Structure formats: structure tokens, C-alpha cells
Amino acid sequence: AANYGAAIATHDNRYERAEEFLEVVHGLWNSWKFPWDEAIGPNPNPFGEVMPINHEGKYFKVAGPLNVPLPPYGPPVVVQAGGSDQGKRLASRFGEIIYAFLGSKPAGRRFVAEARAAARAQGRPEGSTLVLPSFVPLIGSTEAEVKRLVAEYEAGLDPAEQRIEALSKQLGIDLERINVDQVLQEKDFNLPKESATPIGILKSMVDVALDEKLSLRQLALR
Numbered sequence: 001a002a003n004y005g006a007a008i009a010t011h012d013n014r015y016e017r018a019e020e021f022l023e024v025v026h027g028l029w030n031s032w033k034f035p036w037d038e039a040i041g042p043n044p045n046p047f048g049e050v051m052p053i054n055h056e057g058k059y060f061k062v063a064g065p066l067n068v069p070l071p072p073y074g075p076p077v078v079v080q081a082g083g084s085d086q087g088k089r090l091a092s093r094f095g096e097i098i099y100a101f102l103g104s105k106p107a108g109r110r111f112v113a114e115a116r117a118a119a120r121a122q123g124r125p126e127g128s129t130l131v132l133p134s135f136v137p138l139i140g141s142t143e144a145e146v147k148r149l150v151a152e153y154e155a156g157l158d159p160a161e162q163r164i165e166a167l168s169k170q171l172g173i174d175l176e177r178i179n180v181d182q183v184l185q186e187k188d189f190n191l192p193k194e195s196a197t198p199i200g201i202l203k204s205m206v207d208v209a210l211d212e213k214l215s216l217r218q219l220a221l222r
Contacts, residue, residue, distance in 0.1 A: 011194055015086035017059045022078070022094045024060050027053035029075040031065030079132075083111075083200020092118035095129060102133045103204030104211040163220040170197055171205060173216060180216040184209045 001008045009017065033049045053064035080095035082088065091098045098115055102108035112131050119129040138153065140146040157163065168175050172190030189209075191202050209219045 011084065011199070012086060015082070015084075015090055019090055019093070020057045020059050022090070023057070024053070024055050024062050026075070026094070027055055028062070028064050028066040029070055032067075032069040081198075081200070083198065083203050087200065088115065088118060091115060091129070092122050092124075095119075098129060098131050100131055100133055101198070101200045101204040102131075103206075103208035106211045107204065107207035108133060160217065160221060164216055167205070167220045168216060170195070171202060178216065182215055183213050184216060184219065186210060 031051055031053050050065050053062060055062045077096050078094050079097040079099060080091050081099040082090060083100055100111055102111055115129050115131060138146055138149045140149055164180055172192060173188055178188055189206050195202060208222060214222060
């Protein structure tokens, strides 16, 4: 942020700015309607219709229009990542592909159902939102080679006690109040509002713990 002459904005402000940014971008994309666009009616100007957007908002002041028309296949695809409430709201308006951390299958199903319902509530057609789950593949020529890669990966991790301590800080778990070998409850988590780790990743960890009924030790090792 310092390289751009700005302080780091809060989580809420970042999403507020992003939402206005996308409003401006979509406005610009639609500011020049070319003759092949049926929306501008019959006998169009051979150069299309060009309209300024004259946007004046909290973060942007943009007159427009864009100096190039959209191609026949329409605007670029909007791919959005974010698992917080603000991120989900932004995705419901603009996200066509949502890149998401989904810690468990039940959590993934819930996320997809919620994303589609939110998009419908914004008046978007069915099927306008796709979800791309995050995963890290370990690929080998044989099953034995894959197992070796997994073992090498796990060997490089911190000792269990260090992982438990780090995870408790990330998820706001009070180690003085809970037993690390007891199954975690929803009340045990106190996720930070501002975090270096994306909120979606933290929520995916909580989903894994609750869906699979894990203790903090099991979650850290998981």
C-alpha cells in the first residue's frame, strides 16, 4: 500500500471500493454500443452509439465513455475471490466465477447454494454464477510416488505444538479455556475482523472442524 501512496484500507472499505469500481467498469464496458448490439435498435449509426457514464461516487469520478466497443461476445468474465460476508455480497452482484476456499464437502454445498440464491436475489439468471474450489494437487506417475510426495510435504511442516499455537491465534481460540483434544464447538472460535489470512480461508478451517467434529489438535494436523 505504501508503494501506492496509501494506507491499507479496512476490510469493509476495500469491498466498498471494489463494488464501486465494478459499477464503473461495467458502465464503461456498456458505454459504446456497436452496430451488432441489438439493444440499440434498427438502422443504427454505423459507428455505434457512444454515451458517457458521468459517474461520480465516493471513490471514483469517471466521465467515460470507453474508447473501444465491446466485442460481439460481450464483456470479459468477472472472476472474484472472497469468502467474507462482503465478498459474498460483491459476488452476488458481479461474480461470474467465484474462487473459493471450501474446507469440506458439506461446506462446499452450502457455499454454492448460498451463492446461487444470492445471485438470484440480485435478479441474475439461473446458472450465471459458477464456483471454482481451491485445492492443491500433488501429482505423481504412480500411487507410491504420490504417497512419497505427501510424506515429504508433511515432513516439512512445523511440529504439532507449534501448529496448534499458530492455528489458535488465527482462529481466535483461547488455549487457556479449551482442551486441545476436545471436539471444537462454534462458540470456541472468535475470528478476527482484520487478518493477514483471508477470511474465507479461516472460515473454511472452521467448517472443517465443525463438519468433521475435530479437536484443535486434529484440526492443526488436518
